[in-house]
Amino acid sequence: MDTPILGNIRVIEFASGIAGPSAGLQLSEAGAEVIRIETPDMADDAGSVLFSVLNRGKRRVALDPNAPEGRAALAGLLAGADVLLHDLTPARASHLGLDDGRLAAAYPGLVVSAIGGWPRRHRLAEAPARETLVLARLGLLDEQPGHRPGPVFVRMPFAAWLAAWFCAIGVMARLIARRRDGRGGIAHTSLAQAALAPMSMHWSRAQTPTPVFAKGLSKSTPIPLHRCADGEWVHVHYSPGKAPWMAQALAALGPEAVAVENAKYPPSHVAPNFGANKAIMATRQARDWVGHFWQHDVAAQVAAPFGAIYASEQARANGYVVEVDDRARGRVLQPGPAYLTEPPPVVRGALADPEHGPLHVPPRPAAAPVAPPAPVAPLVGMKVLDLGAYLAGPFATMLLADLGAEVIKVEPPAGDAMRRLERIFAGTQRGKLGVALKLGEAGAGDALDALVRWADVVHHNIRLPAARKLGIDYATLKAQNPALVYCHISSYGPKGEQKDWPGFDQLMQAACGWEAECGGQGNPPMWLRFGVGDYLAALSSVFAVLLAHYRRQESGGGQAVCASLLGATLLTVAESVMLPDGSTTPVAQLDQAQTGLSPAHRIYRCLDAWLAVAAAGAREEAAFAGLAGDTRQQCEAWFAGQPRASALAALRGAGVPAEPVLEAQGEAFHDDPDHAAAGLHARYRHAVYGELEQVGAYWEFGDLPLRLDRPPPALGEHSREVWERLGLGPERIAALEKQGLTIL
Known part of the structure; x- marks a missing residue:
């Protein structure tokens, strides 16, 4: 059997949540040895389903970096490592002796990737890396359509999942550059940069835009999610008008009736008969429609319950679903690797118990000194x-x-x-x-x-x-x-x-x-x-x-x-796994008002504007309850009775992470000096649009530049x-x- 692609790489992972552990998982299943550091303050999610998936196949080492013996053990691990992944703020990293400067001096061959809430050069770099707060401050909660006016809570933690891939890619780019330059260095990213990736298709500004460019794509564009006769919903992409059942039904309705149905909804750029399609879809069962559409090359899917995808034969055929022996839950179905290489990525076993006591790994040989190369981009x-x-x-x-x-x-x-x-x-x-x-x-x-x-x-x-x-x-x-x-x-x-x-x-x-x-x-x-x-x-x-x-x-x-x-x-379905009896483990559900998951993790309407709260852990949740109350109703009344600035000051004074939910940020994003200082803007001259402004850098490589100069x-x-x-x-x-x- 071929040696795994990253079979000679050792990674130290020091991170919680989704982004860091998921990046470590990608490197592990590509062949790297991943040693996960777990500290006394990282126990909140250790029993969750998500934790068991993201940390499978890794060595888990318990140590306290605040104690001298813990720091010594960590230093020994770093001496034998190729990569360090962490999610520490700059101040916390410096307190633990893990800031970029000291790491570069002590371990010149080490690749370091930090995933923060914001880039290291941003004014908010020290803010807690809580996705809801980052999305609120960027204005992205206002970019998502909802079942009511105003910003909505985004249930899918998409920024964390994207940040994991940005981290893994940054590490690979640095490892490739290390072969060229003979030294390591940083490859940092953040939740904010990851969250901005999808906004690259919406947030841009041109000096001389065409009418089409200026219009963009509104969030109010109707989405072809149609309720069928059995109450299930089907998402159809592009017009289904050429599928025989739909074509026959449109003809039977006639042009006048079709026009009446279409007039009930805003125009759709993907389906000219959106309203009529919706009325016709309600006459048959969802799976009958999807089967018919697939036969006629129309892209469609039933909006399935969370976790049902584990039963998909298509997903299993490609290894996107794998069986893992989970000691707490039995033989479960989990997400498998998302890509294929040669040799392929390999699931390396279930979640292991943490190891205690000193862990010794052989140090990496020091690289021969080389003259500093010219600073060129990694690839x-x-x-x-x-x-x-x-x-x-x-x-x-x-x-x-x-x-x-x-x-x-x-x-x-x-x-x-x-x-x-x-x-x-x-x-x-x-x-x-x-x-x-x-x-x-x-x-x-x-x-x-x-x-x-x-x-x-x-x-x-x-x-x-x-x-x-x-x-x-x-x-x-x-x-x-x-x-x-x-x-x-x-x-x-x-x-x-x-x-x-x-x-x-x-x-x-x-x-x-x-x-x-x-x-x-x-x-x-x-x-x-x-x-x-x-x-x-x-x-x-x-x-x-x-x-x-x-x-x-x-x-x-x-x-x-x-x-x-x-x-x-x-x-991204790793929040849930399928149990041996075919049921799936439950996940936290978004409330009907689309405002949050719990009283302490929610967006609230104040007298004048919206505010986001993301308390995590017993201390923060208790501090929040002491201010706003224990129930959702109490909390909503507390926020509704005061201006946002007052509520925000009180929350921050009590140590509860919160941010304003900014709205209408498409233009403001390009004028924000904090975003500019962090490299989140890119500008160049376009052949048609003149000066073009777009979302900027997704990484920071320190001494290695990115190429953001060609429109x-x-x-x-x-x-x-x-x-x-x-x-x-x-x-x-x-x-x-x-x-x-x-x-x-």
Whole structure:
């Protein structure tokens, strides 16, 4: 059996919650030895289902870093480590001797990734890393549509799940750079940066916007979640009008009746007969509709209960669901790895007992001193060919460009399908050279061959039957470039009945139970607007690419890797597992008013505005109850009777973490000096939009810069430049243009 890709890497993990432990889990199942440090103040979630999933297969070591013997033990572990993951604030890290400067001096080869609530250079860097508070302060609770006006509590902790992948990717990028530079360094990220990733498609500002760019995509756009005759809900993506049952029913209604039904709802950019579709969907049972839609290549899913996805044969066929022996719960079903490499990631056993006493690991040999290299981005030298469309594929390659890779985006002369939604398109394209090429045409073959021979990585999310027709499947491209790392993102995974089916983020939220949970108790399901499935799939694919590249640096050989919307989204169901009797463990549910999970973790309406509270642990919860009361009704009355500033001052005075729920932040985000100081803004000059402002850096690498200086390309903007660089002569370039195969 092949040595695991990270089989020579040792990781020290010092973190609670979701983000740090999930990042450690990814590194562990890629082969790293992960030693998890558990301190006396990290016991609050140790018995939870989520804890048992995220910390499976790791060594757990109990020590107290506040005691001299604990600090000595931790220092010994760090001397033998390649990576340190932690979620300490800068002040807490400094108190424990784990600040960046001291770590770099003591362990020059160590890669350090801290996941904070906010970036280290942000004014709020010392604030508790509580997702609800970060989303409140950013204004994202106001970006999510709800069943009532105003901001709503976001049930899915999407920022923490995204931050875990950003952390794991940052670590891999630093390990790759360490091979080049001979030293370690930081690769920090934060919940705020992760939460802003989906806002890259919404929060941008242009000097000379087109009408389409200026309009963007409103949060009030109707979502095609339809109630069926049996009371279940089905999410349909794009128009279902060509499916025979729907087409027949529309014809039977007639144009006038269809118009009457459509007029009951705002216009939908995905379904021109939204209202009529909704009325017709109510005439049949949900699973009958979904079966019919699948037969006719219409993407749809039932909005399933949370945890029901564990019974999916498609998920099991791809290893997205695995059996684990849990001593407390029996043989349970848990989320498995979300991606596939060669060798594949491996689940390394259930949650182990913590170890006590001194733990000795061999120290890493000191690296030979090298002259400080020029500060270049971590992935400088990597060449990436982006053949993807929509969101997941292009966002993944944009991140590789941010990290320093040279990325060439290929799209048809008619343009990527997402160009019609200009702001969303631009949010996934910065850093790339844009080339127009009509794939699948005989006359374009030599241009495609030149691109493939140039590339180290090919990345796309086109359905594989279409990819084979276009001549961009792995077998075809490998013949041109055997060392290629080829990455494909599918909807449902590379195996099973649904391997070639269409799918979108919304459908994965439905299948995995998040739409049901985000709706709130007793309410219809609600789509989480942030497109998390696309972003999770993109990030997991980047992690897989960097693992394959890391292995190629050793072996010289390429490989095919893959990720999927289903696999990446299913990992977030780890709050629940399926028990041997087929039932699932319960999860905390959002209330019907969509304001929170408990009195101490909720958003409240004050006299003048909304306020978010996220008390954790007995001390904070007791302090909150002492101010506002024990019941929801008491708390609501306390907040409603005073201005937000007064309530906030009282909470902070009592040591209860709270933040204002900011609203309408799309424009204000770009003018905030604290965000600018933390690198959360990016600005460049665009060929059409003039000065373009977008969401900025997702990592901080300290001495290594990111590449955030190239705007999203206009259609075919760099075609001539790229063809000349790849050796196509003037006559050949002119012929491509004359045949309509490229745009110059």
